[in-house]
Amino acid sequence: MTARSTTARRRYWLMKSEPNAFSIDDLERVGIEPWNGVRNYQARNFMRDGMKVGDGILFYHSNCAVPGIVGVASVASHAYPDETQFDPMSDYYDPKSTREEPRWQLVDVAFERKLGRTIPLDEIKQHADRLGEEFPLVRRGNRLSVFPVTAAQWKHLLSLE
DNA sequence: GCCAACGTTGGC
DNA sequence: GCCAACGTTGGC
Numbered sequence: 001m002t003a004r005s006t007t008a009r010r011r012y013w014l015m016k017s018e019p020n021a022f023s024i025d026d027l028e029r030v031g032i033e034p035w036n037g038v039r040n041y042q043a044r045n046f047m048r049d050g051m052k053v054g055d056g057i058l059f060y061h062s063n064c065a066v067p068g069i070v071g072v073a074s075v076a077s078h079a080y081p082d083e084t085q086f087d088p089m090s091d092y093y094d095p096k097s098t099r100e101e102p103r104w105q106l107v108d109v110a111f112e113r114k115l116g117r118t119i120p121l122d123e124i125k126q127h128a129d130r131l132g133e134e135f136p137l138v139r140r141g142n143r144l145s146v147f148p149v150t151a152a153q154w155k156h157l158l159s160l161e
Numbered sequence: 162g163c164c165a166a167c168g169t170t171g172g173c
Numbered sequence: 174g175c176c177a178a179c180g181t182t183g184g185c
Contacts, residue, residue, distance in 0.1 A: 016182095016183090018182095018183090039181095040168075041168090042168095062182080062183060062184085063182075063183050063184080064183095067183075067184070121184080140165085140166075140184095141165065141166035141167060141182090141183090141184095142166085142167090142182095142183085143166075143167060143168080143181080143182045143183070145182085162185105163184105163185085164183105164184100164185095165182100165183100165184095166181100166182085166183095167180105167181085167182080168179105168180090168181085168182100169178105169179085169180080169181100170177105170178085170179080170180095171176100171177100171178090171179105172175105172176095172177095172178100173174105173175090173176095
């Protein structure tokens, strides 16, 4: 086996968070955070099946005055069950989930850096031709909170910083 | 605060 | 398995 075949290429992702709930400043403060509360199967599957420790994450602020990319983070664990699904006191409690067969998984997310400036959504939309029309942020009605970013998209988005 | 878009639920 | 109702997301 060659070294190349045993080393998976680093992947890239975008993860949304409402800054009122958990902002890039919060991540900087704590350093590492279990990405709990994802209750969408597609987003869960990306975390569970696609993410590897060391993958790059674009940290996106949604549902706020200036939505956009505000920082860079990295995947810091493999997927494991989200504890909040078992907690009746949690907003994220899921009575249909069991410890034997947990429904929701998460990864730990580590702070890397804040961007020099926010890359606002309205500016990202102006680059739809470069990013591809299928890039979720430039599509209407997009609600997916975790999705993959290609190396080319990653490079282009960060070049806007 | 409004509302379009979308995912999930549950009756049938 | 269909699909209307409902709840949530998230830009504006």
